[in-house]
Amino acid sequence: MEGLAALIYLGCYADAQNPLGLKTVELDTATGEMRITSEHRVSNAIYQAVSPDGKTLYSCTGDGLASFQLAADGSIAERTDEIALGKCVCHVAAMQDGKHVVFADYTGGFAGSVEVSGGRFANPVLHRHEGCGPNLPRQSHAHCHQALPMPDGKSYCVVDLGLDEVVMYPEGRVFKTSPVGAGPRHLAFHPNGRLAFLASELGNLVSSLSWSDKDGFRLIASLPTREHPDPSDITASDSTNLAAAIRLSPDMKRVIVSNRGENSLAAYDFDETTGQIKFKERTKLEGSWPRDFIFVDETLVLVAMERSGEILSLRYNSMTGAFTRLSALRGLNRPVSLLHISRKAR
DSSP: OOSOEEEEEEEEOOOSSOOBOEEEEEEETTTOOEEEEEEEOBSOOOOEEEOTTSOEEEEEOEEEEEEEEEOTTSOEEEEEEEEEEEEEEEEEEEOTTSSEEEEEETTTTEEEEEEEETTEEEEEEEEEOOOOOSSTTTTSSOOEEEEEEOTTSSOEEEEETTTTEEEEETTTEEEEOSSTTSOEEEEEEOTTSSEEEEEETTTTEEEEEEEETTTEEEEEEEEESSSSOOTTOTTOOOTTOEEEEEEEOTTSSEEEEEEETTTEEEEEEEOTTTOOEEEEEEEEOSSSOEEEEEESSSSEEEEEETTTTEEEEEEEOTTTOOEEEEEEEOOOSOEEEEEEOOGGGO
16 A cells, blocks of 8 residues: 555444454555455444543444454454343444443334443443334334433433434433434534534434533524435435435534435535534435445545445545545445544554
């Protein structure tokens, strides 16, 4: 590889023919070329997180979580521990105290926290959600899709696609999302702690929210993520088009959403003072079903294309909000999650 090398953690679904769901990928930051450097036996490694000290990698395993010791260069050294928690653990995040991880279980409809020490799991605390939403069959029961630390670093929130809710723990404080039936999927906080952005999977919406401890979450504005939304019903679910991941650009001035089916990245400008959002640019992607994407640096982006089995590397133009293809890593079994940590931060 010609440029600087970046190490990427890649999570994939697993099956009998493809049991190695967790992989490390070396990325050439100049050319966007990638190669797999290690593979590890993990079933359905849907999401990953790294401990605040950079020494432990946590991965979903389908029915729970696994932890891995990381070497000084960021490579995965050895498996440390694992814990069974539910039916489909789809998201994990590390709390800032380094003493807990939080998780969400999509199928079981619950979320919770687990104590961690030296990569070892202990004393899980579970919070089960009950009820249903109006957008059937996808909202027939609770579907916890994300567990995310709050700006205070002490509490965390759970995004429930099935109930149109964001619930804050450990208090159990419930905030209803709008419109009903839109199916909230993932939330991203702005570093100022006063703004958050929400991707709603079923309604194909991106929303800006205000946050305060006193008032909780308050909707500011929503815009469609698809190029041609259905004007008759903004919450009409369509299994061929589903919003997926949401990220802030490195300069924290733009919010970007991936759209499965339409196979695009949609970029939106926002006003940091008012929280109002405005559509900026849409980039159609080669391949199928962009599930997750990450910024590796200010201009380099990776996208996991689940159905076409590839990772795309793209160059981001911060002026226009557009993305240009660089390279691709193909032949993967349902890649769905991407994670990068700076080696300087370790």
